[in-house]
Amino acid sequence: MTHDADRACTALRLATLRGGVLDARATEHLAGCRRCAHEHEGLHALGGRLRMLAPEPPTSLMRRTLDTAAPALAINAGHVAWRPLVRAIGAALLPLPAIVITSAYALRALYGLLATVLPETLSLYLVLNYAGLLALCAALTYGAVPLLAARQARLTHEVAHG
């Protein structure tokens, strides 16, 4: 038996088991192949029986499947909610070194300027006061970033899930 013939037999067998009308090629092969002609009736009947092996899923299966998947689904949702938060904090931290360095330079320049007209202790006091104020501002700003990002994530989440 050549491989081409094998292939034609396999195609016909599959079509016979599937049922329905055979196409022209299959019909032609059936007419010319003794082996296929011999088994055709039997395969046709077997195909009919195999098609009846179609069990319906139990009605509760869907519910149970969704329940089983619920925790994993919640993890997916959690990851999505956290991603913008992490991104926002990352973006906010990026310019921090530059801000610190510029501020340090500015404070030193300010101290130098004040020291030319005011007593040294008073200049130092004023500059330190100003530095404290700047630090407080920065702390408040950076403290607000996670809170704002989390709020934004919650809003996006609510919109996406109705």
Place this chain on the structure above:
Amino acid sequence: MATDEDLMRAVAAGNGDALERLCHRYERPLYQFLVRHIGDSDAEDLHQETWLRVVRHAPRFDPNRRFSTWLFQIAVNLCRDWHRRPPPMPIDPEIADRAERDTSEAASATIDLERLLRALPEPQRAVVLLRLYHDFSEEDAAEILNCARGTVKSRLHYALERLARTVKTEDTHSQ
């Protein structure tokens, strides 16, 4: 209408509605594939396990792939693991009980068919089920089974040869 792949993106973001819709589309073919492949005693467990994996792997799902082949790939892999498991305890009173109740003619015909399919080696059976009952092409089957197209062809050939032989034996019995 949302495509399967759209729904998968939503599942990756934790959307329960999208999962329910996907599950609704594929529950029946997937469940039937599992019953025909491994029998109905564990098909429900594997059905749930398949969808659990779908959800877990959803964030890494490649939207350029077809969802249906990916879903059946997961199911086929779970079935392979299932076949490698040690067989259950020989006498399960519940199964014996059910076998006793299932003595109707229809039930025994179903058992015959299941036995016929189960007689095929696991790789051949998977190919037959995918090609016979589901709309998967040879290429799809090769992707699902993670093998070459030629392998799909030869497995199908041997499996159908085997089925045809059983038909011929039945013929001679009835004569």
